[in-house]
Amino acid sequence: MYPACFTADRVINVGGSGTDGERKVNGNGNSGMSVEDIDDNASQSMTHFGVDVIAPATTALVLTTEAGTNDYHEFNGTSASAPHVAGLAALMQSFYGDELAPEDIERILENNATDVNDPFHDPETGYGRIDVEATLQQLIWPQFQVIHFSGATGTYDDELLALQDVTLNEYFGTLGLGNYLAEAHDITYSFSHVIPETAELIDSWVRNSTSNGFVAGIIGSGHYDLPALNGSVKIFIDEANAEIKTRLFKVTHQQFFGTYVDVIDTWVPMDPSEIILNYSLHIHDPFAGTEIAGLNLDTEIALFPNPVNESLNLYLFEGLSSSLLEVYSLDGKLIEIITLESVTNNRITLDVNNYLPGIYFVHISNNGISFTATFIKL
Structure with missing residues (x-):
């Protein structure tokens, strides 16, 4: 700070x-x-x-x-x-x-x-x-969670940028301190991950403090001192996949008095297959810690929060397009009727802010299939 x-x-x-x-x-x-x-x-x-x-x-x-x-x-x-x-x-x-x-x-x-x-x-x-x-x-917690993923396995695409003069300030493999010629590579890694079915992704970011690639710098501007600042760049991260780019160098020659001598090709900081790129997902799962975790969204419906003050989330399966949603009071009075044109991410939100306090029934029907659930308005 x-x-x-x-x-x-x-x-x-x-x-x-x-x-x-x-x-x-x-x-x-x-x-x-x-x-x-x-x-x-x-x-x-x-x-x-x-x-x-x-x-x-x-x-x-x-x-x-x-x-x-x-x-x-x-x-x-x-x-x-x-x-x-x-x-x-x-x-x-x-x-x-x-x-x-x-x-x-x-x-x-x-x-x-x-x-x-x-x-x-x-x-x-x-x-x-x-x-x-x-x-x-x-x-x-547990409705809000920060989930850590380690990109230690996955596929990658290798982009050769240029030959670059580098100075090694640490030992890497058999290479000692000194000036070298290296290939600069920007490598994009693809990873997959899983979050709960009922969760939504709030944000995502890379965790460079514990990743071991290098932050990309300007190519061709004098010597590039290695090791450089470790880091990576988020290409995209969504609910299931991540693409993260980092920079590596493959040292091919050592410089001696203005000439270059072949050396054993050495990746700095390490081989692309050994790179670890860490990232975080910030998620909101309103059903975390409740029975919703075991909900079968192909056959069931769930309401949350329940009891409710303002907005009621309904979780149900996505096949209920063109379904009819009806809300009834405890005495059987029809309070609201909605046609569901589509259901996105298994969830719809019902505004109950103007409902009177009491017990209500939600009834959803489509082509002979129907679901009923109960909620309490505070």
């Missing part, structure tokens, strides 16, 4: 926010008349430099303990906002568990920040102002 003056990779870059929740600028700090207050009000948070999120950075909002006393002292700047984000990261691990990877923490924290400027990332506030409640809600 750093104030926003570092590159974005591997750290969370934190900017400051003022009393209005916007980026800290001249005028949205402490309105007092002391020298400290005037300085605080006039301070501005840095922009660009890969800012990821912003957090409180004014003395009007931040106090800290004072060394050697029992008093509190005002605190400001990104030196104050960065600990806010560090605290949220610690809460996430405490709430969900230590198995959260650094990339998991950063991505979920950013995804649940409150937009301040642009609805996407912007150079002044990043993804927005951190939101502790929204972030932790996305980690309520």
Whole structure:
């Protein structure tokens, strides 16, 4: 966790926010008349430099303990906002568990920040102002899960980019330190995975801190120092498949006084078949921990949540196109009738916000096949 003056990779870059929740600028700090207050009000948070999120950075909002006393002292700047984000990261691990990877923490924290400027990332506030409640809600287990997959097996496509001068700063196989000529390869790996049938994919990302390919750099720009920063790039990740690209080098020659001498071909950091590329899926499974896990979606119907306040999810099989959905009250009164033109991902959502509290029956029929289920409106 750093104030926003570092590159974005591997750290969370934190900017400051003022009393209005916007980026800290001249005028949205402490309105007092002391020298400290005037300085605080006039301070501005840095922009660009890969800012990821912003957090409180004014003395009007931040106090800290004072060394050697029992008093509190005002605190400001990104030196104050960065600990806010560090605290949220610690809460996430405490709430969900230590198995959260650094990339998991950063991505979920950013995804649940409150937009301040642009609805996407912007150079002044990043993804927005951190939101502790929204972030932790996305980690309520088992309905919300962060699943780790290790791309240790799979198929790959090998793209030879160019010959590249490289400098080895570590030993690789039989190769010692020194200057070499290598083939630069961008290799795309294809993996498969499985998530629960009732789950939806919220987001996905690669976990470069525990992957062992290299981050792609500019080809042909002088020497390429190896080992480079480990990493990979997500091509796509969906509910069942992943494609991830990384860069490897195949060293073919060593440089001696301006000439190249053949060496045993050696892959750096290792052979493509041995590369491990890790990635995470963030899923929401409303039926996790309930009997829905054993539901046969070919013959059954399930409702969730039940009891319900506003939106009722109905899980059923996809063959119910052009079916009739009817909702009845306990006394047999028809409350609502809907024609189901299609059922996507085994699920439809019924708005029951305006229903009166009580017991209701859902009846679905199609070509002589019918299902009935009961729910309670709170």
